[in-house]
Amino acid sequence: MSKYDYVIVGAGLYGVVFAQQAKLKGKTCLVIDKRSHIGGNVYCENIEQINVHKYGAHIFHTNDKEVWNYVNSFVEFNRYTNSPVANFEGELYNLPFNMNTFYQLWGVKTPQEARNKIDEQCMEFADKVPANLEEQALKLVGKDIYYKLIKGYTEKQWGRDAKDLPSFIIKRLPVRFTFDNNYFNDKYQGIPIGGYNVLVERLLDGVELKLNSDFFQNKTEYTKLANKIVYTGMLDEFFDYCYGELEYRSLHFEHQLLNQDNYQGNAVVNYTERNIPYTRIIEHKHFDFGNQEKTVITREYPQEWDKTKEAYYPINNDRNNKLFATYKQLASQQNNVIFGGRLGDYAYYDMDKVIRLAIDRFALEKK
Numbered sequence: 001m002s003k004y005d006y007v008i009v010g011a012g013l014y015g016v017v018f019a020q021q022a023k024l025k026g027k028t029c030l031v032i033d034k035r036s037h038i039g040g041n042v043y044c045e046n047i048e049q050i051n052v053h054k055y056g057a058h059i060f061h062t063n064d065k066e067v068w069n070y071v072n073s074f075v076e077f078n079r080y081t082n083s084p085v086a087n088f089e090g091e092l093y094n095l096p097f098n099m100n101t102f103y104q105l106w107g108v109k110t111p112q113e114a115r116n117k118i119d120e121q122c123m124e125f126a127d128k129v130p131a132n133l134e135e136q137a138l139k140l141v142g143k144d145i146y147y148k149l150i151k152g153y154t155e156k157q158w159g160r161d162a163k164d165l166p167s168f169i170i171k172r173l174p175v176r177f178t179f180d181n182n183y184f185n186d187k188y189q190g191i192p193i194g195g196y197n198v199l200v201e202r203l204l205d206g207v208e209l210k211l212n213s214d215f216f217q218n219k220t221e222y223t224k225l226a227n228k229i230v231y232t233g234m235l236d237e238f239f240d241y242c243y244g245e246l247e248y249r250s251l252h253f254e255h256q257l258l259n260q261d262n263y264q265g266n267a268v269v270n271y272t273e274r275n276i277p278y279t280r281i282i283e284h285k286h287f288d289f290g291n292q293e294k295t296v297i298t299r300e301y302p303q304e305w306d307k308t309k310e311a312y313y314p315i316n317n318d319r320n321n322k323l324f325a326t327y328k329q330l331a332s333q334q335n336n337v338i339f340g341g342r343l344g345d346y347a348y349y350d351m352d353k354v355i356r357l358a359i360d361r362f363a364l365e366k367k
């Protein structure tokens, strides 16, 4: 008998939801994290009473009613709706691509006029089977939107030519023929009132927690302490990179406290041209409809990843997906380890998906 039913490596959403579910069923858990705080990348830092999303903007959205009810049972969510604005060479456009954007681009006023314009823009790509992101985008929205609102942003974000990127990335962006600036199509959306830390703290209520603790520094001891390990870090690191390294995309954030109450009038402004080095500026107070006297803004710079940097996005190209599959094979032979989360699964998950997977994974455990 070990001291804990589960030692959970990583206090991000997957780990803390798993812990909450386990605790509910009377299981004992120890959650450890190498960082000095809980929440993984949803963690917020309070600066001048503003919840600053330290690791990039997190906007909760889901179609999964159970997950929505689940998170709302811990904290109330506000009515924030993500409506980013894009700045291309000083001109502003609404996102996602909708009637407002089409009016701003072409002066078209009706859905029919907009459809005609897009059809005209896409005509020459209609018969092509898209082999990459560029071809997919040109086929979906045509040249103007692609060159003004997609190409520069995407190439900055991924550090690669759009012709070398998989087309699925762009399928995240909706196209609409209504005057609707809501970025997401999901039924439910919002930000926890009081910030994400409130949600994570409540999920962890009554669960033992050890921060500043690197699993790999004491792997043998932690393994002895637990009947099972729940590992939410990078899968290749767990196996000491024995087959080689998976690649990730990293981000660098520059936070700035400004002596003014409203810098850009919106939580998210994307900079879609190639030669501005950041992809977006976040003004955090607008996530909470804040009326503080000051404001905090964050410039988000994509950067190459190496082991000294945080891994934010998996790069799901053929090479990495194959390599991941070989690690997954090794993982399936580990009876007492559960792997999960964005890093453990090497998948571009949204928050609701991570919560769903953690709930479902715990449900598979023997009672």
Ligand code: UDP
Pocket (backbone or CB within 6 Å): 086, 095, 149, 150, 151, 153, 154, 157, 169, 170, 172, 173, 270, 272
């Ligand atoms: N994207 C784009 N222009 C934009 C915003 C997004 O072309 O102004 C594309 C880009 O390829 C990006 C993808 O849409 O990688 C997903 O962006 P989103 O902001 O939804 O992703 P997040 O980083 O928030 O997960």
